[in-house]
Amino acid sequence: MSFLAITNVNKSFGGPAVVNDVSLDVPRGEFFALLGPSGCGKTTLLRMIAGFETPDSGTIAIDGEVMNAVPPNLRPTNMVFQSYAIFPHLNVFDNIAYGLRKLKLPKNALRAKVETMLATVRLEGLGGRAADQLSGGQRQRVALARALVREPKILLLDEPLGALDKRLREVMQLELRAIQRKIGITFVLVTHDQEEALSLSDRVAVMEGGKILQVATPRTLYERPASRAVADFIGEMNFFHATVREIGETATVNAGVLGILSLPAANLAPGIKVGDHILLAIRPEHVGFAASGVAGEIATSTFLGERSHFHVRLPGRSEPVAVSGHAPPSGAVHVVFPPEKLIGLPV
Amino acid sequence: MKNKTLTLYALAYLAFLYVPVLVLPIFSFNDSQFIAFPLSGFTTRWYAGLAADSAMQHALINSLKVGLTTALLSTLLGLMAAKAVTRYRMRGTGAIMAFISLPLFIPDIVLGISLVLLLGTVGLPLSLAAVVLGHLLVCVPFSLTVLVARFEGFDKNLEEASADLGEGSWMTFWRVTFPLMLPGIIASLLLTFITSFDEFLVAYFLSGTEATLPIYIWGQLRFPERLPMVLALGATILTVSVALVVLAEYVRNLGVKKPMVGA
Ligand SMILES: Nc1ncnc2c1ncn2[C@@H]1O[C@H](COP(=O)(O)OP(=O)(O)OP(=O)(O)O)[C@@H](O)[C@H]1O
Ligand SMILES: [Mg+2]
Numbered sequence: 001m002s003f004l005a006i007t008n009v010n011k012s013f014g015g016p017a018v019v020n021d022v023s024l025d026v027p028r029g030e031f032f033a034l035l036g037p038s039g040c041g042k043t044t045l046l047r048m049i050a051g052f053e054t055p056d057s058g059t060i061a062i063d064g065e066v067m068n069a070v071p072p073n074l075r076p077t078n079m080v081f082q083s084y085a086i087f088p089h090l091n092v093f094d095n096i097a098y099g100l101r102k103l104k105l106p107k108n109a110l111r112a113k114v115e116t117m118l119a120t121v122r123l124e125g126l127g128g129r130a131a132d133q134l135s136g137g138q139r140q141r142v143a144l145a146r147a148l149v150r151e152p153k154i155l156l157l158d159e160p161l162g163a164l165d166k167r168l169r170e171v172m173q174l175e176l177r178a179i180q181r182k183i184g185i186t187f188v189l190v191t192h193d194q195e196e197a198l199s200l201s202d203r204v205a206v207m208e209g210g211k212i213l214q215v216a217t218p219r220t221l222y223e224r225p226a227s228r229a230v231a232d233f234i235g236e237m238n239f240f241h242a243t244v245r246e247i248g249e250t251a252t253v254n255a256g257v258l259g260i261l262s263l264p265a266a267n268l269a270p271g272i273k274v275g276d277h278i279l280l281a282i283r284p285e286h287v288g289f290a291a292s293g294v295a296g297e298i299a300t301s302t303f304l305g306e307r308s309h310f311h312v313r314l315p316g317r318s319e320p321v322a323v324s325g326h327a328p329p330s331g332a333v334h335v336v337f338p339p340e341k342l343i344g345l346p347v
Numbered sequence: 348m349k350n351k352t353l354t355l356y357a358l359a360y361l362a363f364l365y366v367p368v369l370v371l372p373i374f375s376f377n378d379s380q381f382i383a384f385p386l387s388g389f390t391t392r393w394y395a396g397l398a399a400d401s402a403m404q405h406a407l408i409n410s411l412k413v414g415l416t417t418a419l420l421s422t423l424l425g426l427m428a429a430k431a432v433t434r435y436r437m438r439g440t441g442a443i444m445a446f447i448s449l450p451l452f453i454p455d456i457v458l459g460i461s462l463v464l465l466l467g468t469v470g471l472p473l474s475l476a477a478v479v480l481g482h483l484l485v486c487v488p489f490s491l492t493v494l495v496a497r498f499e500g501f502d503k504n505l506e507e508a509s510a511d512l513g514e515g516s517w518m519t520f521w522r523v524t525f526p527l528m529l530p531g532i533i534a535s536l537l538l539t540f541i542t543s544f545d546e547f548l549v550a551y552f553l554s555g556t557e558a559t560l561p562i563y564i565w566g567q568l569r570f571p572e573r574l575p576m577v578l579a580l581g582a583t584i585l586t587v588s589v590a591l592v593v594l595a596e597y598v599r600n601l602g603v604k605k606p607m608v609g610a
Contacts, residue, residue: 079511
């Protein structure tokens with residue numbers, strides 16, 4: 001059994017399923033992200049791991065022990081709440097020391113432990129600060145320190161960076177990653193920000209409507225999304241309807257306006273057979289401009305600095321093709337679709 | 348022009364509010380048993396009389412007993428009800444709140460009569476304990492209102508955070524809920540104590556042979572010569588009440604500097 005084993009977990013609050021038959025396995029020491037749109041059940045799943053909600057069915061086990069009947073205060077997990085939930089009546093030091101009462105440490109040892117943690121989250125010297133005199137970033141660090149100081153087996157983070165501005169968020173992302181590397185605790189991060197999930201985590205589970213769509217490394221999610229829903233959620237992608245003609249070493253597909261194309265058979269999602277109707281998908285940055293290819297017309301172009309983003313209109317297709325690249329010479333262009341970058345998904 | 352009218356209005360209003368109250372201390376030091384101007388000289392004999400009046404002191408002690416018991420019980424019940432209403436997902440929360448608050452809208456005299464009938468039916472004697480029961484009906488809605496507002500004012504994630512950090516429900520209450528509720532608890536204690544302390548009708552019906560202070564004062568009004576002493580008593584109660592309110596405000600500000608929201 002893996003370190004964190006979630007098996008066929010279901011949860012509803014009297015209405016439709018909020019978490020629908022979810023199974024996940026997270027090995028020890030992994031930085032794992034739950035990614036999905038608002039309301040897809042990420043927080044509910046996280047709260048079930050923490051013990052604040054009980055699954056209707058299924059089991060949650062940590063390090064070999066089934067947790068379903070264990071109350072939150074006895075679980076080897078700690079949580080960084082989205083609102084941070086810093087105790088307003090305690091100063092920074094007492095907030096961090098809150099969870100250490102049961103250890104009955106002598107005063108010096110307690111102080112040393114808290115000071116070390118303050119240093120880890122780079123809040124040295126702020127122990128005496130009142131809770132209401134902290135900036136957003138500092139509150140976030142206190143919440144992190146308060147959870148980490150208990151040395152949990154798993155740290156749960158519910159959109160920990162959501163309340164911070166963009167610059168601070170980027171700084172904190174790097175720090176979170178560095179802290180996780182340094183202490184080696186398993187992190188489970190909930191976020192609806194795909195960039196955050198992809199840049200921070202070892203693996204990401206993409207959720208929608210209470211179900212897990214795909215669990216994979218960030219690179220795999222980006223390069224080989226398993227379905228249109230995942231592809232749509234992770235960055236931008238162009239889709240073309242196509243029919244499979246032949247599958248061998250390479251697969252041959254009839255892709256309408258793009259013509260007949262050959263692509264590596266490994267680029268087709270598992271289960272696709274000859275004759276199937278499929279979606280060919282390609283990222284904007286993989287579509288190229290060339291001297292010859294599919295003729296089109298640039299409809300819009302947006303200058304983004306190093307690169308530009310274009311919408312290219314192809315004859316016989318209503319939806320423009322998104323292309324990310326360098327400026328082509330004029331309005332009439334030819335676009336090419338490198339076969340090794342095309343992937344085939346079920347419709 | 349308009350401002351002047353407003354100012355006049357405000358002054359008249361303040362006078363209307365406070366002149367009657369000022370009459371109390373002024374005449375309580377007046378050396379005459381008739382409540383009339385001109386004042387006839389300074390004396391403390393009414394206060395000395397109070398200090399020697401054992402019936403008054405007995406009534407005062409009764410009122411303190413009833414007031415303190417009512418304040419503590421009502422705040423305790425209010426605290427539990429407020430926690431249930433705000434923290435647990437229950438059906439019929441609105442109906443429960445309405446039912447608890449209903450006694451607020453029943454005239455005290457009706458409440459008094461019904462309680463007398465009820466006690467008579469079940470065979471319980473009229474007593475100070477009966478007065479406490481009656482006052483609880485009146486006071487729990489106040490406690491509930493004050494405490495629900497306070498519970499809603501702080502993030503329930505704070506209690507979850509405490510559980511997450513290893514504390515069971517009892518320690519969570521002591522380390523998080525109670526300190527954060529303290530200003531509300533003090534406000535509730537004060538409000539219910541004062542409500543009980545000067546409540547007359549329900550006490551009049553239920554107290555039996557034991558008088559509370561308002562009942563004692565009511566009894567004294569039949570004797571014109573004792574009126575200045577009643578004024579001295581009123582002035583004392585007024586001073587103590589003001590001191591209590593100021594003290595409660597002070598304590599409240601000691602505990603918390605800012606409105607508390609979790610985020
Ligand atoms: N205690 C609850 N009672 C009833 N419904 C709930 C409760 N908690 C969550 N839900 C519902 O479950 C669904 C999923 O909620 P959840 O908070 O898990 O979503 P989320 O993925 O974390 O969304 P967000 O990104 O907005 O935080 C929502 O439709 C929500 O209304
Ligand atoms: Mg959420």
